[in-house]
Amino acid sequence: MGPANQKDxxxxxxxxxxxxxxxxxxxxxxIALALWLVGERGTPxxxxxxxxxxxxxxxxxxxxxxxxxxxxxxxFIGALIGILCFEVFGDGLWVSxxxxxxxxxxxxxxxxxxxxxxxNPLFMVQYHAGFSALYIPVGLGVATLFIVAFFWSRVRPGKxxxxxxx
Numbered sequence: 001m002g003p004a005n006q007k008d009x010x011x012x013x014x015x016x017x018x019x020x021x022x023x024x025x026x027x028x029x030x031i032a033l034a035l036w037l038v039g040e041r042g043t044p045x046x047x048x049x050x051x052x053x054x055x056x057x058x059x060x061x062x063x064x065x066x067x068x069x070x071x072x073x074x075x076f077i078g079a080l081i082g083i084l085c086f087e088v089f090g091d092g093l094w095v096s097x098x099x100x101x102x103x104x105x106x107x108x109x110x111x112x113x114x115x116x117x118x119x120n121p122l123f124m125v126q127y128h129a130g131f132s133a134l135y136i137p138v139g140l141g142v143a144t145l146f147i148v149a150f151f152w153s154r155v156r157p158g159k160x161x162x163x164x165x166x
Contacts (some may be wrong), residue, residue, distance in 0.1 A: 019158075022156055023058040023059055024058075026058050026148065026149065026152035026153075027054045027055070027057075027058040027059070029148055029152070030054055030057065030058070030144065030145045030148035030149060030152070031050060031051060031054045031145070033144050033148060034050050034054075034140075034141045034142075034144040034145050034148075035050070035141075037140055037141070037144055038050075038136060038137035038140055038141045039136075039137060047119075047120070047123060047137050047138065047141055048119055048123075049075070049078075049116040049117055049118075049119040049120050049123070050116070050137075050141045050142070050145060051116070052115065052116025052119070053071060053075070053114065053116045053117075053142065053145055054145060055116075056071070056114070056115075056116065057071070057145055057146070057149040057161065058149060058152075061149075061153070061159065061161050061163065062159070062163045064113070065113055065114050065115060066161070066162070066163075067162050067163060067164055067165070067166075068146065068162050068165055068166075069111065069112055069165070069166050070107075070111075070112045070113055070114040071114055071142060071145075071146060072112075072142060072146070073107070073110060073112030073114070074107050074112045074113060074114025074115075074116075074117035074118075075114065075116075075117045075120060075138055075142045076134065076138070076139075077103055077106050077107055077110065077112060077117070078103045078107075078117040078118060078119070078120030078121050078124075079117075079120040079121070079123075079124055079129070079133060079134055079138045080134060081099050081102045081103045081106065081120075081121050081124075082099045082103070082120055082121030082122065082123065082124025082125050082129065083124045083129050083130065083131055083133065083134070085098055085099040085102070085121065085124075085125055086099075086124060086125045086128055086129065091125050091126065091128065095125050096121065096122050096125045096126070099121035099122070099124070099125055100118060100121050100122060102121070103117070103118055103120070103121045104118065120138065149161045150162070
């Protein structure tokens with residue numbers, strides 16, 4: 001590799017590191033704000049799935065799983081299925097299993113596959129969540145991540161989130 005190619009490679013590495021730094025700051029802002037809004041640190045509804053969603057929104061921005069349809073649809077479906085399964089069957093290993101499988105099937109059918117949301121039914125069954133969990137922590141947490149990602153992507157020139165709305 002000649003000196004000109006080395007210079008191009010270093011410029012690309014710096015751009016990549018700058019992009020990574022920018023994404024990391026945005027991700028930190030989004031998840032901190034979401035967790036602060038959804039409750040105290042000891043609350044079982046901190047939704048670890050929000051951490052996974054943060055990775056999609058700030059590092060895998062262009063993927064289908066990061067787009068609003070999948071983000072909101074996947075989280076809502078996973079949480080709703082978990083709540084319904086708990087309401088109908090109670091809790092237990094088999095209920096959690098059924099809830100995750102139903103979530104997977106419905107996300108595929110509705111084209112709302114968002115892998116982190118696959119954890120939502122587990123949380124809803126485990127913590128005996130009621131329908132209000134669809135608003136807080138799920139709705140508020142996901143909306144916060146989305147809003148920060150939307151505006152954060154517009155502060156810096158380049159690709160904007162979302163890549164597509166539907």
